[in-house]
Amino acid sequence: MSLDKLKREKAKIEKAITAMEAKEKKAAMAKVVAIAKESGFDLAELVGNTTRAVKKAISAPAEKAAPAARKKKKVAAKRGKVAPKYRNPEDSDMTWTGRGKQPIWVRDYLAAGGTLESITI
Template identity: 35%
Template sequence: MSDFDLSDLDLDELKKLHKETAAAIQNYEARRRQEALAAAEAAAKSAGFSLKDLIGASVGKPTKSINPPKYRNPDDQTQTWSGRGRQPQWIKDALAANKSLDDFLIGK
């Protein structure tokens, strides 16, 4: 690598160099990650497995857990609520009409 004096660069040139260097580092790390993943998949395949079989989870993005519905609207069966987070309007209306949450439980 050639050495050069950074003190000879003005602010715009330094910022440009910084931006290009950060992008180059990010690309390098992404390539290395892909190479490691490919090597791991090849090693698993040579042993007769998939990488997913060996690690017991999905490779890549983690999945978000979903809370099952706990309450159902008797007037519209497609409307459900897990009991977590903000109450849907149909629950608010029912509670205002002096109904109980127990009236909407799924699998009473």
């Protein structure tokens, strides 16, 4: 067979697979609707605005499932901005909150004999 002929056959097969899947889905949906009607339910009632507990009960297997092995991670609370505690005496625009690594100007100031209390805002 030539490459072109193989590609055409492949396209036909893919089209047939897609059609067969759609047909099977339609048949499955018809079965679900029929079972819901026999039980006195509207399908929208079963699938539509359901609560989390109902969805869990519908999707859970008949047998009791084993408890989940992993725990949910706690989400750290977002912290807001902290007001600065220290101001550079040489440049009043440079400030530091006192958290994290000391800025270079703070280290230099302390190395020159200054104290944090003297630059506290």
